[in-house]
Amino acid sequence: xxxxxxxxxxxxxxxxxxxxxxxxxxxxxxxxxxxxxxxxxxxxxxxxxxxxxxxxxxxxxxxxxxxxxxxxxxxxxxxxxxxxxxxxxxxxxxxxxxxxxxxxxxxxxxxxxxxxxxxxxxxxxxxxxxxxxxxxxxxxxxxxxxxxxxxxxxxxxxxxxxxxxxxxxxxxxxxxxxxxxxxxxxxxxxxxxxxxxxxxxxxxxxxxxxxxxxxxxxxxxxxxxxxxxxxxxxxxxxxxxxxxxxxxxxxxxxxxxxxxxxxxxxxxxxxxxxxxxxxxxxxxxxxxxxxxxxxxxxxxxxxxxxxxxxxxxxxxxxxxxxxxxxxxxxxxxxxxxxxxxxxxxxxxxxxxxxxxxxxxxxxxxxxxxxxxxxxxxxxxxxxxxxxxxxxxxxxxxxxxxxxxxxxxxxxxxxxxxxxxxxxxxxxxxxxxxxxxxxxxxxxxxxxxxxxxxxxxxxxxxxxxxxxxxxxxxxxxxxxxxxxxxxxxxxxxxxxxxxxxxxxxxxxxxxxxxxxxxxxxxxxxxxxxxxxxxxxxxxxxxxxxxxxxxxxxxxxxxxxxxxxxxxxxxxxxxxxxxxxxxxxxxxxxxxxxxxxxxxxxxxxxxxxxxxxxxxxxxxx
Amino acid sequence: xxxxxxxxxxxxxxxxxxxxxxxxxxxxxxxxxxxxxxxxxxxxxxxxxxxxxxxxxxxxxxxxxxxxxxxxxxxxxxxxxxxxxxxxxxxxxxxxxxxxxxxxxxxxxxxxxxxxxxxxxxxxxxxxxxxxxxxxxxxxxxxxxxxxxxxxxxxxxxxxxxxxxxxxxxxxxxxxxxxxxxxxxxxxxxxxxxxxxxxxxxxxxxxxxxxxxxxxxxxxxxxxxxxxxxxxxxxxxxxxxxxxxxxxxxxxxxxxxxxxxxxxxxxxxxxxxxxxxxxxxxxxxxxxxxxxxxxxxxx
Numbered sequence: 001x002x003x004x005x006x007x008x009x010x011x012x013x014x015x016x017x018x019x020x021x022x023x024x025x026x027x028x029x030x031x032x033x034x035x036x037x038x039x040x041x042x043x044x045x046x047x048x049x050x051x052x053x054x055x056x057x058x059x060x061x062x063x064x065x066x067x068x069x070x071x072x073x074x075x076x077x078x079x080x081x082x083x084x085x086x087x088x089x090x091x092x093x094x095x096x097x098x099x100x101x102x103x104x105x106x107x108x109x110x111x112x113x114x115x116x117x118x119x120x121x122x123x124x125x126x127x128x129x130x131x132x133x134x135x136x137x138x139x140x141x142x143x144x145x146x147x148x149x150x151x152x153x154x155x156x157x158x159x160x161x162x163x164x165x166x167x168x169x170x171x172x173x174x175x176x177x178x179x180x181x182x183x184x185x186x187x188x189x190x191x192x193x194x195x196x197x198x199x200x201x202x203x204x205x206x207x208x209x210x211x212x213x214x215x216x217x218x219x220x221x222x223x224x225x226x227x228x229x230x231x232x233x234x235x236x237x238x239x240x241x242x243x244x245x246x247x248x249x250x251x252x253x254x255x256x257x258x259x260x261x262x263x264x265x266x267x268x269x270x271x272x273x274x275x276x277x278x279x280x281x282x283x284x285x286x287x288x289x290x291x292x293x294x295x296x297x298x299x300x301x302x303x304x305x306x307x308x309x310x311x312x313x314x315x316x317x318x319x320x321x322x323x324x325x326x327x328x329x330x331x332x333x334x335x336x337x338x339x340x341x342x343x344x345x346x347x348x349x350x351x352x353x354x355x356x357x358x359x360x361x362x363x364x365x366x367x368x369x370x371x372x373x374x375x376x377x378x379x380x381x382x383x384x385x386x387x388x389x390x391x392x393x394x395x396x397x398x399x400x401x402x403x404x405x406x407x408x409x410x411x412x413x414x415x416x417x418x419x420x421x422x423x424x425x426x427x428x429x430x431x432x433x434x435x436x437x438x439x440x441x442x443x444x445x446x447x448x449x450x451x452x453x454x455x456x457x458x459x460x461x462x463x464x465x466x467x468x469x470x471x472x473x474x475x476x477x478x479x480x481x482x483x484x485x486x487x488x489x490x491x492x493x494x495x496x497x498x499x500x501x502x503x504x505x506x507x508x509x510x511x512x513x514x515x516x517x518x519x520x521x522x523x524x525x526x527x528x529x530x531x532x533x534x535x536x537x538x539x540x541x542x543x544x545x546x547x548x549x550x551x552x553x554x555x556x557x558x559x560x561x562x563x564x565x566x567x568x569x570x571x572x573x574x575x576x577x578x579x580x581x582x583x584x585x586x587x588x589x590x591x592x593x594x595x596x597x598x599x600x601x602x603x604x605x606x607x608x609x610x611x612x613x614x615x616x617x618x619x
Numbered sequence: 620x621x622x623x624x625x626x627x628x629x630x631x632x633x634x635x636x637x638x639x640x641x642x643x644x645x646x647x648x649x650x651x652x653x654x655x656x657x658x659x660x661x662x663x664x665x666x667x668x669x670x671x672x673x674x675x676x677x678x679x680x681x682x683x684x685x686x687x688x689x690x691x692x693x694x695x696x697x698x699x700x701x702x703x704x705x706x707x708x709x710x711x712x713x714x715x716x717x718x719x720x721x722x723x724x725x726x727x728x729x730x731x732x733x734x735x736x737x738x739x740x741x742x743x744x745x746x747x748x749x750x751x752x753x754x755x756x757x758x759x760x761x762x763x764x765x766x767x768x769x770x771x772x773x774x775x776x777x778x779x780x781x782x783x784x785x786x787x788x789x790x791x792x793x794x795x796x797x798x799x800x801x802x803x804x805x806x807x808x809x810x811x812x813x814x815x816x817x818x819x820x821x822x823x824x825x826x827x828x829x830x831x832x833x834x835x836x837x838x839x840x841x842x843x844x845x846x847x848x849x850x851x852x853x854x855x856x857x858x859x860x861x862x863x864x865x866x867x868x869x870x871x872x873x874x875x876x877x878x879x880x881x882x883x884x885x886x887x888x889x890x891x892x893x894x895x896x897x898x899x900x901x902x903x904x905x906x907x908x909x910x911x912x913x914x915x916x917x918x
Contacts, residue, residue: 366739368684375684379733388722388729401718405769410913417762421755424725428732428751436684436736437744495714502775505714512629512711513698513723519633520694523844524686528837531678531686536739539681542827546741561819561894562752 004049004066004122007041010034011118015111022107023097028089031111035082042066042074047480051122060183062131063124068480070121072332073242073249075477076339077121080241081114083343083456084234090452092233092354101146101232109142110238120246126173126183129253133169136246137162137214143235143243144227154226161223165213169250172206175199185253192258200259201267204276207254215247216310217317218287222578224310229302233350236302240309240346241339248316248335255280256485261323280321285412287314288419296426296559297570301349301359304430305342308385311419312338318416319400322407325482326497329490330399332478333471337392337464341384344460348377351449351457352434361430366439366536370446373454375435380461382427384468387420390510392468395496398504402497429558438536438546469510470494628708629701633848636700636855639872640847641665643854643879647814650880651887665847672840679835681738688734689841695726696848703855704777706865716775717765717860721758724852727845728754731830738833746829749820749894750813756898757810757817760905764804767913768860771797781864793861800912801861806905808853809882810897816889817897854878 014034021027047068054063066074088096088106097103116139120132141162144155177183179199180191192203209220216224228239255264267276288311295307312334319331351374352367353359368375384391387398397420404413448454467474472494482489490497495507537546557563596604644665652659680686701710702720715723732751735743771793772780784792794801810817820829834842854875858864862878865871892900 366737368737369682372683383729386729388725389719394722398718398722402775405718405766405775408770408917410763410766410770410910410917413766414759414763418759421758424729425751425755428729428736428747431733432736432744432747436733436739438739500776501773501779502716502718502769503714504716504719505711508711508714509698509702509719509723512701513695513726515629516633516697516699517690517694519697520690520692520841523693524690524837524841528673528840529675529678531680531837534679534681536681538679539738539740539833540827541740541742546739559748559752561749562755562898564895565898 002049002052003041003045004051004064005053007038007045008051008064008115008118008122010038010041011111011115015108015115018111019104019108022104023102027103027107028085028093031085031107032082032089035078035085035114039075039078039082042071042078045071047071047484050124057127060125060127060177062127064119064122064128065124066122068477068482068484069249069252070484072477072481073245073335074118074121076245076336077114077117077242080238080339080343081110083241083347083460084110084238086456087237087347087350087453088234091450092350092453095354096232101148105142106146106232106235109139109146110235113139113143113238113243115139117242117246121249123185125185126176126188129185130169130173133210133246133250134166136243137166140239140243143239144231146235147231150226151230151232154223154230158223158227161213161220165210168206168213169210172203172210175203175206185257189257193260193263197267200263201276204254204259204264204267207250208280211247211250211254212283213247214250215244215313215317216287217247217283217313218290219574219577221287221291221310222574225303225306228309229300229306233347233353236306236350237343237346240306241343244309244313245316245335245339248313248320251317252320252485255321256323256328256487260486261321264321277321281318281409281412284314284318284321285415287311288318289314289415289422292419292422292426293566294570296422296429299361301352301361301430301434302346304361304426305345305349308423308426309338309342311423312342312385314419315397315400315416318412319396319403322400322403322409323487324403324407325488325490326399326406327403328482328485328487329475329478329492330396330403332481333399333474334393334396336474336477337384337396337467340460340464340467341381341391341393344377344457344464345381345385347453347457347460348374348381349434351377351453354449354453355446356443361433364434364440364443365432365437366435367443367446368435369439370443371435371448373458374449375431377454377457377461378431378435380465382431384461384464386424386427388424390465390468390506390513392464392471392474395468395471395504395506399490399497402502402504406501425559425562433558441549469506471496471506625710628710632703632705632708632710633697633700635705636696636703636851637844637847639875640849640851641669643850643876644843644847646876646880647850647883650883654884654887665843669840669843672835672843673837675836677835678837679833680838681833684737685734685833685838688730688732688737689838691730691733692727692845693841693848695723695730696845696852698726699723699852700848702777703852703859704781704864705855706868706871709778712777717769717777717780717856718775720777720856721762721765725754727849731842731845734838735830735833740833742826742828742832743830745826746820746822746832750830752894753810753813753817753820753897756901757807757905759902760803760807760909761811763906763909763913764800764807764860767797767800767909767916768793770913771916777859777864781859784863785866789863792863797861797912797916799908799915803905803908803912804857804861805878805881806908807901808857808878809885810901810905811853812850812879812882812886814882814886816886816892819891819894819897822891850879851875 051064116135123129264277292311298304384393387393475492496504649659702715704712
């Protein structure tokens with residue numbers, strides 16, 4: 001038995017245990033221990049590591065093998081699952097169960113997701129890949145559907161997307177087999193780049209559609225926000241941290257390994273002016289900007305974060321497709337970084353919901369005095385999401401900006417920065433309307449979130465901080481992933497990058513930053529008079545008087561001036577496009593139904609039978 | 620360079636920046652006074668103001684985040700100053716670079732936004748929403764300019780950028796080589812300074828000075844210190860990117876003050892833009908100039 005077998009067996013057992021006794025008090029502890037053991041096994045596994053089992057399907061061997069690229073994603077998956085399970089372990093899980101919901105299903109689905117993703121990430125051929133892909137989609141659906149009626153509706157909306165994606169991937173698989181005669185990834189890597197341009201374009205379109213749907217790339221992103229936001233807290237954190245990155249994993253295999261970036265640049269549309277590579281870069285860039293500015297308009301904290309999740313995935317794909325050592329390292333590192341702070345942010349929002357019962361940004365405020373540690377988590381989380389020092393989100397974005405600078409891509413660079421600036425505005429609204437501003441009378445008695453929820457949240461932001469100060473820790477795994485994909489490997493130091501044309505040493509930057517804060521604190525507390533704490537309503541409102549019954553917190557029109565300028569640009573075009581596609585589909589379906597069930601049922605049956613017989617004889 | 624020298628530089632650079640910033644505030648007020656036919660404040664007035672604010676007896680706090688906001692606002696700039704090379708001192712410029720500096724100087728704004736947020740004053744919150752919108756406006760051309768300059772110098776390292784410009788005198792200055800970008804940068808820096816006509820976020824008669832509404836005593840004093848740093852930082856970044864950096868202190872000072880004097884001479888004759896108009900004007904002219912400048916640099 002190899003260590004990959006052990007990993008998968010442990011994951012399978014956790015899934016069974018989750019479905020069998022996930023509602024037991026001891027389950028989260030057990031699952032936590034097993035997940036930690038899995039992380040240790042995975043991290044210490046020599047690569048590449050093949051599984052000891054496998055089977056044949058239609059004469060093609062189906063097997064699993066973990067490489068550096070898969071391990072990078074798998075480690076994040078296990079880490080995210082660990083945080084989610086720990087969060088569920090205490091008061092949150094008890095209240096969830098007390099609310100009439102089934103913890104066994106939640107835990108089973110969560111562990112099932114991990115198993116499905118591990119199977120996908122370790123796939124050694126396209127059949128294993130497709131098995132993992134389908135399992136991931138359905139396990140994801142199961143997890144999304146746990147949150148009640150609205151969640152189920154959102155999950156149902158995901159189903160047609162997932163089906164379309166699966167069909168597209170299956171189509172790609174069949175074409176690959178037809179054109180190369182193999183499904184084995186190690187052989188496909190050698191054969192696919194040699195295919196004709198139109199074949200590559202078709203493969204790109206088919207596989208790409210499937211992966212884009214999973215990842216939530218524009219324009220097939222609409223399913224993701226409600227499906228992720230409405231799921232129960234721990235599930236939302238897990239989904240937001242890693243689930244849709246499976247699409248990115250697919251893109252990594254497809255674009256970098258199979259088609260290769262050089263061949264991708266050959267696939268040009270308008271006489272060499274605009275290649276498939278440009279197209280993907282621009283789709284990624286638009287995925288950064290548009291969802292970020294949609295997030296800015298949200299009034300529900302969960303939706304706001306889910307929209308940012310879509311936006312941030314654009315950075316990852318863009319970095320990967322730029323494909324130089326710096327850019328691809330940035331894109332891959334961003335997968336890890338985003339998982340850490342996004343999970344923390346989602347969990348902090350659910351901690352606030354646990355206490356206040358709402359995630360509506362119009363009905364909170366001032367909670368920092370009641371939930372200071374949760375505030376700290378959200379503060380560090382938003383600094384990471386916005387990509388500012390000292391958190392890890394800054395490092396991965398810096399790498400992407402830098403590579404766009406080196407490669408000379410001013411417009412893409414502008415898009416990435418525009419996304420960052422929009423994120424800063426949006427996350428300030430999030431933290432302002434949750435924790436700052438006026439504390440509402442009904443929230444006077446709120447207490448801090450319980451430790452069972454705080455510990456995983458604090459651990460996640462601590463990880464995001466440590467890998468921000470010492471990005472070299474995470475970059476080791478990124479290098480492995482780059483090498484496994486055949487990308488140039490970025491040399492790094494513990495503090496970042498050393499280059500004569502522009503280094504980044506986070507150890508020093510964070511060092512002087514905290515020294516600066518220290519001096520600022522000395523000046524503030526040492527040099528000035530003693531300050532006196534005053535009541536929140538004791539303030540100057542230009543002749544008006546603020547009182548507890550005056551509505552203060554607002555979110556709809558937080559950035560009024562900005563919305564006067566860009567407001568008319570929000571047209572809901574993608575929603576309209578989705579509705580148009582759905583109704584076109586309905587129309588087509590009813591036309592066909594009218595034809596074969598009502599107009600000429602006997603003739604349809606006859607034609608089908610004759611064709612079926614003919615196929616069997618001809619075969 | 621040994622560690623003691625480096626640590627000395629790290630301690631001295633923010634002090635110098637602050638001192639220069641104080642005199643920039645003085646110059647700004649003198650210019651305003653000249654335009655309005657007043658005498659203006661005496662030499663040490665900015666310093667007196669800070670001492671007065673810190674020493675005040677009434678110091679109202681709205682809570683820990685209010686305090687931390689001020690600490691971040693001052694501390695973030697103290698850190699930023701060590702990343703900006705000045706004559707004879709490079710600090711940690713080689714370890715951070717232009718791009719990281721651009722993001723480090725957003726930390727004070729974030730700190731201020733947090734501090735103002737906790738004050739629970741609607742005027743403050745409106746002011747911050749406007750200030751962040753203004754940041755979204757001026758940072759768009761600013762990063763285009765950073766891109767153009769980085770591309771032109773082939774480096775993100777400020778020490779390289781300065782050395783490149785000083786190699787051949789004024790002819791190799793960024794402003795001579797990239798005049799369009801230099802103009803765009805001046806425009807965007809003007810908006811960054813938040814003076815008229817870009818001071819809608821303060822709007823005293825409408826939202827009672829916005830972010831400053833709950834700030835008194837050392838809180839306002841902290842913001843005053845922040846303003847000194849901000850003036851120096853904006854000017855020093857410009858001089859470093861376009862005016863050859865600092866060959867020696869006298870020249871460096873002349874350039875720094877001259878650059879700040881340009882927007883200040885214009886500011887006090889302007890009325891004020893509404894927030895949406897700030898976006899319109901900043902996203903039109905400096906962005907177009909910036910993109911044109913980048914195109915020129917790259918072709």
